[in-house]
Amino acid sequence: MGFADTIPARLGNLSFRISLDMSNNSFHGYLPKEMSHLRQLKLDLSRNLLIGQILSALSNCSRLESLDLSYNQFSGYIPKQGIGNLTMLKKLYHIYLTWNNFSGAILASISNCSKLAAISLGHNKFSGQIPNSIISLCHNKFSGQISNSIGNLRCLAVIDLSANNLTSEFSSSELGLFTSPNRLHIFKNCGLKGNIPDSIGNLSNLVILGLGDNSWTGSIPTTIAEINLSSSFLRGPLAPEMGELKDLESLDLSNNQFSGKILSSIWRLESLDHLSLANNSLQESISDNL
Template sequence: MICCQCYNALSSSVIEELPSSIRNLKHLRHLDLSSNAQIKMLPDAVVTWFFRIYLICCEVASCVTMAAQTNLNITTDQFALLALKARITNDPQNIVFTNWSTTTPVCNWVGVTCGARHHRIAELNVSYFGLTGTIPPELGNLSFLVVLDFKNNSFHGILPQELACLRRLKFIRLGNNKFMGVIPSWFGSLFKLQVFDLSGNQFSGSIPATIFNLSALQRINLSYNQLSGRISREMGNLTMLKEIYLDSNNFEVGMCVDFSEIPNEIGTLNHLEKLSVQQNSLKGPIPMTIFNMSSLTIVTFYGNNLNGRIPDNICQNLSNIQWLNLGANQFNGPLPSIFGQCKQLLRLDLGANSLTGIHNINCIYLIT
């Protein structure tokens, strides 16, 4: 019913123009625009808002339907893992094939941790098992799951939409597998997510806008994929972020060469400690807001097409910086003499730029 309500609102044949302020109705559950004249245009902001609401409505309805059809208990969890086992085609260490057996309580299976209070699976960690296979939709029935860790295996294919039902999930680590396709928009409905790691896969397209609804997110790692498009200004909405890794993709903005392709809004993330956007296609200067972030300990923009000057007061503002890598870009102007005041600095890479002069050779000894 929720999906139908959302869909009918979008498909009516409707009014002249809808005000963009409607997206401020954060508690709206039903919108009826039927029996109107033809819509001439919807503002982009409203289209994005409608799309997000529609997806979340459908995902919630899907999860409610699954819960109604299934008596969710530890047996349900066991069936979900047996469905995963059936999808595994290679288990080189023979862990899952021999240990995941109905003769053993599921909470004693290798890689499985159950909660003490509710006795349901809270953590599924098969990282570094060397497994090959695909993810079954039944994993969406692990309704008490908090940690899902599949990193360093050879899982492939697309991620089933049923994973959107894992509403307690806080940590998802799928790095270094062979997943492909676009990053699913339903990740944006997992509002408790703190760690989001899809690095080292074959995901393509842009980062879905729904990701920027995850207000609890502390770590995002999308490095080593085939992602492209804009690094969204909405990254600044993720105010709890401590770590951003977007290395080795093809992020860019494209048209205006005088405009920085790194959003100023990243500089408003007061908890950010690590920022790594190496080997992309970024152009323009680094926003001064980033050079003013005292929380940062690691900043790496190696291997882009960034330009401009390195500010003279860089050490004064980046007072906790330990690793600064701006190598292989197009920075120009004199090398700041103030690097000797970066008391925490352990590693500095400014090579392969167009920098000139070292005004204070003593700075080299202070940072080596």
């Protein structure tokens, strides 16, 4: 169970403290205003029972580097003068606010921090359009189109926009915004449509691609280790290139409108551990291939 108490105000006296980890306890109540005295800090209060709004006074923590308030019961808006104003928090590179009850729009100023490498805001009640700097914003109420300036986030490793109300059509030119050396991109949304751009295949570090539950059309890129294109309204025969994915470990093409024969080369992919072709219109005897 861990510690079960409010966070003591006297923590604010530890102005020299660089790292403060109080995660995985049962701390409850509000953040004491004295925490704004911790100017240089990596703060982890995740997985507690903390409530209320984020202190606007956190903007006084001018050397704040990492903030993890995930898995609590915080609510309300991100204050304009607090962590929403990254012009005051130029050293901040990690923000984790996942699994709380935050609401309202994400302030555009959240994109002002050049060192920002990770923002995780999933499983809240955020709404409005998505600002330029994002990482995990799944299960919110975002709408509108995805900003091209996402491509300016050179350190971005993960994009998860799943379970929102986004609407957009991707072209090959727009996929130029994903040329940064990222390892993992996930676009499992509700409402995205258009062709799957060939330029996705230029992402040499891409490991996992999830595009399921959308209205995609077109062919599938061939340089990925894990592909999820389930429930994406894809149709036609399987692309021959699918049999050339030597590093492919997982392939989910279920709930589409693929037709024709299953490529014999798919059965020869030595790294493939998971294959789902359920609920398509494929026609072939598979007994000779297994």
